[in-house]
Amino acid sequence: MNSYAGYHVEDFVLDAAFQKWVRYQDPEQSGFWNHYILTNPLQAADIETAGKLLGGVYKQYNVEISESEIEAEITGLISRIRAEKAICPGEPVMANESGQTSRRLFRWLNAAAAVLLICGLVYMYLPRDKTESGVTSHAQKAGFIEKINDTNADQTLQLEDGSIVVLKPKSSLGIPVHFDSNTREVNLSGEGHFKISKDVNRPFLVYANNLVTRVLGTSFIIKAFKDAGETSVEVKEGKVSVFKKEDFVLIASGPSNISKGIVLTPNQKILFEPEAGILTKSLVNAPQVVPSVKTSNFIYRNTPVKDVLTDIENAYQVDIIFDPEMLAECTFTATLSNQPLLEKLAIVCETIEAKYEVLDGQVIIYGKNCLN
Structure with a gap:
Protein backbone atom coordinates (compact mmCIF):
# COMPACT_ATOMS: atom_id res chain seq x y z
CA MET A 1 0.00 0.00 0.00
CA ASN A 2 1.32 3.47 -0.93
CA SER A 3 1.55 5.39 2.35
CA TYR A 4 2.38 8.59 0.45
CA ALA A 5 -0.68 8.52 -1.79
CA GLY A 6 -2.44 11.88 -1.61
CA TYR A 7 0.63 13.68 -0.26
CA HIS A 8 1.23 17.25 -1.44
CA VAL A 9 4.12 19.67 -0.94
CA GLU A 10 3.42 20.45 2.71
CA ASP A 11 2.95 16.77 3.55
CA PHE A 12 6.35 15.84 2.12
CA VAL A 13 7.97 18.78 3.91
CA LEU A 14 6.67 17.50 7.24
CA ASP A 15 7.58 13.84 6.63
CA ALA A 16 10.56 12.70 8.75
CA ALA A 17 11.91 10.25 6.15
CA PHE A 18 11.69 12.89 3.44
CA GLN A 19 13.48 15.45 5.64
CA LYS A 20 16.26 12.95 6.31
CA TRP A 21 16.71 12.29 2.61
CA VAL A 22 16.92 16.01 1.75
CA ARG A 23 19.18 16.83 4.65
CA TYR A 24 21.69 13.96 4.46
CA GLN A 25 21.23 12.51 0.93
CA ASP A 26 21.49 8.99 2.34
CA PRO A 27 22.05 6.53 -0.59
CA GLU A 28 19.42 4.08 0.66
CA GLN A 29 16.85 6.85 1.03
CA SER A 30 17.82 8.25 -2.38
CA GLY A 31 17.12 4.88 -3.97
CA PHE A 32 13.66 4.75 -2.42
CA TRP A 33 12.68 8.30 -3.37
CA ASN A 34 14.06 8.11 -6.90
CA HIS A 35 12.07 4.91 -7.45
CA TYR A 36 8.97 6.50 -5.89
CA ILE A 37 9.20 9.47 -8.25
CA LEU A 38 9.45 7.15 -11.26
CA THR A 39 6.43 5.12 -10.19
CA ASN A 40 4.34 8.10 -9.06
CA PRO A 41 4.92 10.78 -11.73
CA LEU A 42 1.86 12.81 -10.71
CA GLN A 43 3.58 13.62 -7.40
CA ALA A 44 7.00 14.31 -8.91
CA ALA A 45 6.51 18.10 -9.05
CA ASP A 46 5.39 18.28 -5.42
CA ILE A 47 8.36 16.14 -4.33
CA GLU A 48 10.80 18.31 -6.26
CA THR A 49 9.36 21.51 -4.83
CA ALA A 50 9.36 20.19 -1.25
CA GLY A 51 12.96 19.10 -1.66
CA LYS A 52 14.03 22.51 -2.95
CA LEU A 53 12.30 24.31 -0.10
CA LEU A 54 13.79 22.14 2.63
CA GLY A 55 17.18 22.35 0.94
CA GLY A 56 16.90 26.13 0.96
CA VAL A 57 16.14 26.14 4.68
CA TYR A 58 19.11 23.93 5.55
CA LYS A 59 21.36 26.02 3.33
CA GLN A 60 20.27 29.39 4.70
CA TYR A 61 20.54 28.64 8.37
CA ASN A 62 23.42 26.16 8.17
CA VAL A 63 23.45 25.40 11.88
CA GLU A 64 23.93 22.22 13.87
CA ILE A 65 20.66 21.59 15.66
CA SER A 66 19.45 18.51 17.44
CA GLU A 67 16.67 16.23 16.22
CA SER A 68 14.42 17.38 19.05
CA GLU A 69 14.93 20.99 18.03
CA ILE A 70 14.16 20.17 14.41
CA GLU A 71 10.97 18.45 15.58
CA ALA A 72 10.01 21.61 17.47
CA GLU A 73 10.53 23.69 14.33
CA ILE A 74 8.36 21.31 12.30
CA THR A 75 5.62 21.59 14.93
CA GLY A 76 5.67 25.34 14.40
CA LEU A 77 5.63 24.80 10.65
CA ILE A 78 2.35 22.87 10.83
CA SER A 79 0.72 25.80 12.62
CA ARG A 80 2.07 28.27 10.05
CA ILE A 81 0.79 26.27 7.10
CA ARG A 82 -2.69 26.06 8.62
CA ALA A 83 -2.66 29.77 9.47
CA GLU A 84 -1.55 30.65 5.94
CA LYS A 85 -4.38 28.62 4.42
CA ALA A 86 -6.87 30.25 6.78
CA ILE A 87 -5.71 33.70 5.67
CA CYS A 88 -5.66 32.82 1.94
CA PRO A 89 -8.54 30.40 1.32
CA GLY A 90 -8.60 31.08 -2.42
CA GLU A 91 -5.98 30.72 -5.14
CA PRO A 92 -3.64 33.72 -5.30
CA VAL A 93 -3.23 35.64 -8.55
CA MET A 94 0.41 36.34 -9.39
CA ALA A 95 2.09 38.28 -12.17
CA ASN A 96 4.62 36.79 -14.54
CA GLU A 97 7.44 38.72 -16.25
CA SER A 98 5.31 39.81 -19.21
CA GLY A 99 2.75 41.43 -16.93
CA GLN A 100 0.12 38.74 -17.47
CA THR A 101 -1.44 37.03 -14.48
CA SER A 102 -1.77 33.35 -13.80
CA ARG A 103 -3.12 31.18 -11.03
CA ARG A 104 -0.68 28.46 -10.02
CA LEU A 105 0.76 26.33 -7.29
CA PHE A 106 -1.46 27.42 -4.38
CA ARG A 107 -0.34 24.68 -2.02
CA TRP A 108 3.25 25.15 -3.18
CA LEU A 109 3.24 28.82 -2.24
CA ASN A 110 1.59 28.22 1.11
CA ALA A 111 4.17 25.62 2.01
CA ALA A 112 7.00 27.84 0.75
CA ALA A 113 5.92 30.81 2.82
CA ALA A 114 5.62 28.60 5.88
CA VAL A 115 8.82 26.59 5.45
CA LEU A 116 11.06 29.57 4.82
CA LEU A 117 9.94 31.10 8.11
CA ILE A 118 11.75 28.30 9.98
CA CYS A 119 14.76 29.74 11.78
CA GLY A 120 17.59 28.12 13.70
CA LEU A 121 17.27 30.35 16.73
CA VAL A 122 17.63 27.74 19.43
CA TYR A 123 21.07 28.83 20.60
CA MET A 124 20.25 32.46 21.24
CA TYR A 125 21.03 34.22 24.47
CA LEU A 126 17.76 35.23 26.11
CA PRO A 127 17.95 38.21 28.48
CA ARG A 128 16.49 38.15 31.95
CA ASP A 129 14.24 40.53 33.82
CA LYS A 130 11.81 41.21 30.97
CA THR A 131 8.32 42.43 31.79
CA GLU A 132 5.10 42.59 29.80
CA SER A 133 5.54 46.35 29.36
CA GLY A 134 8.29 45.68 26.79
CA VAL A 284 13.63 45.24 0.62
CA ASN A 285 12.18 47.59 -2.00
CA ALA A 286 15.51 48.17 -3.75
CA PRO A 287 18.05 45.42 -2.99
CA GLN A 288 21.66 46.59 -3.14
CA VAL A 289 24.96 44.80 -3.68
CA VAL A 290 26.39 44.14 -0.20
CA PRO A 291 29.43 46.47 0.18
CA SER A 292 31.63 43.98 2.02
CA VAL A 293 31.22 41.28 -0.64
CA LYS A 294 33.73 40.99 -3.49
CA THR A 295 31.75 40.70 -6.71
CA SER A 296 32.39 40.32 -10.42
CA ASN A 297 31.62 42.92 -13.08
CA PHE A 298 28.44 41.05 -14.10
CA ILE A 299 29.70 40.60 -17.67
CA TYR A 300 28.91 37.13 -19.03
CA ARG A 301 29.91 35.40 -22.28
CA ASN A 302 28.46 31.92 -22.76
CA THR A 303 28.55 31.55 -18.98
CA PRO A 304 26.65 28.64 -17.39
CA VAL A 305 23.41 30.04 -15.97
CA LYS A 306 23.99 28.30 -12.65
CA ASP A 307 27.23 30.32 -12.32
CA VAL A 308 25.41 33.54 -13.22
CA LEU A 309 22.76 32.92 -10.55
CA THR A 310 25.42 32.01 -7.98
CA ASP A 311 27.25 35.24 -8.83
CA ILE A 312 24.09 37.32 -8.31
CA GLU A 313 23.30 35.42 -5.12
CA ASN A 314 26.74 36.16 -3.68
CA ALA A 315 26.61 39.85 -4.64
CA TYR A 316 23.25 40.56 -3.04
CA GLN A 317 23.47 37.87 -0.32
CA VAL A 318 19.93 36.78 -1.27
CA ASP A 319 19.23 33.06 -1.46
CA ILE A 320 18.36 31.96 -5.00
CA ILE A 321 16.93 28.43 -4.98
CA PHE A 322 17.21 26.54 -8.26
CA ASP A 323 17.98 23.07 -9.58
CA PRO A 324 21.60 23.01 -10.84
CA GLU A 325 20.98 19.82 -12.82
CA MET A 326 18.02 21.34 -14.64
CA LEU A 327 20.13 24.38 -15.63
CA ALA A 328 23.32 22.43 -16.32
CA GLU A 329 23.15 22.95 -20.10
CA CYS A 330 21.89 26.57 -19.97
CA THR A 331 24.30 29.39 -20.89
CA PHE A 332 23.94 33.15 -20.74
CA THR A 333 25.53 36.06 -22.61
CA ALA A 334 24.81 39.62 -21.47
CA THR A 335 26.06 42.49 -19.35
CA LEU A 336 24.09 43.06 -16.12
CA SER A 337 26.20 45.76 -14.50
CA ASN A 338 23.59 48.52 -14.25
CA GLN A 339 20.34 46.63 -13.66
CA PRO A 340 18.73 46.25 -10.21
CA LEU A 341 18.41 42.76 -8.76
CA LEU A 342 14.91 41.88 -9.99
CA GLU A 343 15.66 43.15 -13.49
CA LYS A 344 18.79 40.99 -13.57
CA LEU A 345 16.70 37.97 -12.65
CA ALA A 346 14.02 38.81 -15.21
CA ILE A 347 16.61 39.03 -18.00
CA VAL A 348 18.22 35.72 -17.05
CA CYS A 349 14.85 33.97 -16.77
CA GLU A 350 13.60 35.35 -20.09
CA THR A 351 16.74 34.06 -21.80
CA ILE A 352 16.21 30.48 -20.62
CA GLU A 353 12.38 30.56 -20.64
CA ALA A 354 12.15 30.21 -16.87
CA LYS A 355 10.12 31.95 -14.16
CA TYR A 356 11.03 33.30 -10.74
CA GLU A 357 9.05 34.03 -7.60
CA VAL A 358 10.09 36.01 -4.52
CA LEU A 359 8.91 34.23 -1.38
CA ASP A 360 9.82 35.13 2.20
CA GLY A 361 12.76 37.20 1.03
CA GLN A 362 14.20 34.44 -1.16
CA VAL A 363 14.05 33.76 -4.89
CA ILE A 364 12.84 30.47 -6.34
CA ILE A 365 13.50 29.78 -10.02
CA TYR A 366 11.65 27.10 -11.92
CA GLY A 367 11.55 26.19 -15.58
CA LYS A 368 12.43 23.49 -18.06
CA ASN A 369 15.66 21.77 -18.99
CA CYS A 370 17.51 23.74 -21.65
CA LEU A 371 17.94 20.55 -23.71
CA ASN A 372 14.16 20.18 -24.11
Missing part, protein backbone atom coordinates in the same frame (compact mmCIF):
# COMPACT_ATOMS: atom_id res chain seq x y z
CA VAL A 135 9.92 48.87 25.57
CA THR A 136 8.73 51.18 28.31
CA SER A 137 10.05 48.91 31.05
CA HIS A 138 13.61 49.53 29.86
CA ALA A 139 13.19 53.28 29.39
CA GLN A 140 12.00 53.55 32.97
CA LYS A 141 14.93 51.63 34.44
CA ALA A 142 17.44 53.63 36.43
CA GLY A 143 20.51 54.54 34.40
CA PHE A 144 18.70 54.92 31.04
CA ILE A 145 19.05 58.15 29.06
CA GLU A 146 16.64 59.19 26.30
CA LYS A 147 18.13 60.86 23.23
CA ILE A 148 15.45 62.77 21.29
CA ASN A 149 15.86 64.15 17.77
CA ASP A 150 13.41 67.03 17.58
CA THR A 151 15.22 68.67 14.64
CA ASN A 152 14.65 68.31 10.90
CA ALA A 153 18.04 66.68 10.28
CA ASP A 154 19.54 63.30 11.05
CA GLN A 155 21.49 62.97 14.30
CA THR A 156 24.42 60.57 14.63
CA LEU A 157 24.99 58.94 18.01
CA GLN A 158 28.05 56.92 18.97
CA LEU A 159 27.39 54.47 21.77
CA GLU A 160 29.98 53.46 24.35
CA ASP A 161 30.63 50.12 22.60
CA GLY A 162 31.52 51.88 19.35
CA SER A 163 28.16 51.22 17.68
CA ILE A 164 26.72 54.02 15.52
CA VAL A 165 23.04 54.98 15.38
CA VAL A 166 21.71 57.55 12.92
CA LEU A 167 18.53 58.86 14.54
CA LYS A 168 15.99 60.24 12.09
CA PRO A 169 13.86 63.35 12.83
CA LYS A 170 10.98 62.90 15.30
CA SER A 171 12.67 59.80 16.72
CA SER A 172 14.12 58.91 20.12
CA LEU A 173 16.52 56.33 21.50
CA GLY A 174 16.67 55.10 25.10
CA ILE A 175 20.19 53.98 25.99
CA PRO A 176 21.83 52.96 29.29
CA VAL A 177 24.56 55.07 30.81
CA HIS A 178 26.68 51.91 30.63
CA PHE A 179 25.96 48.58 28.92
CA ASP A 180 26.15 45.64 31.31
CA SER A 181 28.51 42.69 30.95
CA ASN A 182 25.98 40.31 29.38
CA THR A 183 23.94 42.28 26.87
CA ARG A 184 23.46 45.66 25.19
CA GLU A 185 19.88 46.96 25.17
CA VAL A 186 18.31 50.08 23.67
CA ASN A 187 14.74 51.29 23.02
CA LEU A 188 13.76 52.95 19.74
CA SER A 189 10.75 55.07 18.90
CA GLY A 190 10.72 56.31 15.31
CA GLU A 191 13.44 55.45 12.77
CA GLY A 192 17.04 54.51 13.45
CA HIS A 193 19.85 53.28 11.19
CA PHE A 194 22.13 50.99 13.19
CA LYS A 195 25.73 49.89 12.59
CA ILE A 196 26.54 47.61 15.50
CA SER A 197 30.03 46.77 16.73
CA LYS A 198 30.50 43.02 16.89
CA ASP A 199 30.68 41.52 20.37
CA VAL A 200 29.95 37.78 20.46
CA ASN A 201 29.66 37.83 24.26
CA ARG A 202 27.11 40.65 24.40
CA PRO A 203 24.15 40.52 22.00
CA PHE A 204 22.64 43.85 21.00
CA LEU A 205 18.85 44.10 21.54
CA VAL A 206 16.62 46.80 20.09
CA TYR A 207 13.11 47.13 21.54
CA ALA A 208 10.82 48.98 19.12
CA ASN A 209 7.03 49.02 19.48
CA ASN A 210 6.02 45.34 19.56
CA LEU A 211 9.23 43.92 18.09
CA VAL A 212 12.55 42.81 19.57
CA THR A 213 15.56 42.71 17.22
CA ARG A 214 18.66 40.78 18.28
CA VAL A 215 22.10 41.14 16.67
CA LEU A 216 25.77 40.47 17.38
CA GLY A 217 27.23 42.87 14.83
CA THR A 218 25.60 44.14 11.64
CA SER A 219 23.98 47.05 9.81
CA PHE A 220 20.20 47.46 9.71
CA ILE A 221 17.28 49.91 9.74
CA ILE A 222 14.25 49.93 12.06
CA LYS A 223 11.15 52.03 11.45
CA ALA A 224 8.85 52.06 14.48
CA PHE A 225 6.81 55.25 14.59
CA LYS A 226 3.98 54.79 17.07
CA ASP A 227 1.28 56.24 14.80
CA ALA A 228 2.39 54.45 11.60
CA GLY A 229 0.39 51.27 12.21
CA GLU A 230 3.33 49.02 11.32
CA THR A 231 6.94 48.35 12.28
CA SER A 232 9.69 47.27 9.89
CA VAL A 233 13.25 45.95 10.14
CA GLU A 234 15.58 45.98 7.10
CA VAL A 235 19.04 44.39 7.00
CA LYS A 236 21.94 45.95 5.10
CA GLU A 237 24.72 43.59 6.19
CA GLY A 238 25.01 40.58 8.51
CA LYS A 239 22.07 38.84 10.19
CA VAL A 240 19.46 39.82 12.74
CA SER A 241 16.76 37.86 14.54
CA VAL A 242 13.34 39.45 14.97
CA PHE A 243 10.67 38.45 17.52
CA LYS A 244 7.24 39.69 18.39
CA LYS A 245 7.49 41.07 21.92
CA GLU A 246 5.11 38.56 23.48
CA ASP A 247 6.98 35.63 21.92
CA PHE A 248 10.33 36.95 23.10
CA VAL A 249 9.03 37.39 26.64
CA LEU A 250 7.52 33.88 26.58
CA ILE A 251 10.77 32.29 25.38
CA ALA A 252 12.78 34.26 27.94
CA SER A 253 10.55 33.01 30.75
CA GLY A 254 11.49 29.36 30.20
CA PRO A 255 11.72 26.47 27.71
CA SER A 256 9.51 26.76 24.65
CA ASN A 257 8.41 24.05 22.22
CA ILE A 258 8.32 26.40 19.24
CA SER A 259 10.91 28.93 18.09
CA LYS A 260 8.93 31.91 16.77
CA GLY A 261 11.75 34.25 15.80
CA ILE A 262 12.63 35.03 12.18
CA VAL A 263 16.14 35.44 10.81
CA LEU A 264 16.82 38.27 8.36
CA THR A 265 19.84 38.36 6.06
CA PRO A 266 21.04 41.18 3.75
CA ASN A 267 18.37 42.79 1.54
CA GLN A 268 15.54 41.17 3.52
CA LYS A 269 12.98 42.95 5.69
CA ILE A 270 10.22 42.17 8.17
CA LEU A 271 6.95 44.08 8.28
CA PHE A 272 4.82 43.73 11.41
CA GLU A 273 1.16 44.76 11.48
CA PRO A 274 0.03 44.79 15.14
CA GLU A 275 -3.71 44.64 14.36
CA ALA A 276 -3.36 41.39 12.42
CA GLY A 277 -0.44 40.17 14.54
CA ILE A 278 1.37 39.07 11.37
CA LEU A 279 5.10 39.18 10.58
CA THR A 280 5.72 39.28 6.82
CA LYS A 281 9.19 38.63 5.41
CA SER A 282 10.18 39.93 1.97
CA LEU A 283 12.96 41.55 0.00
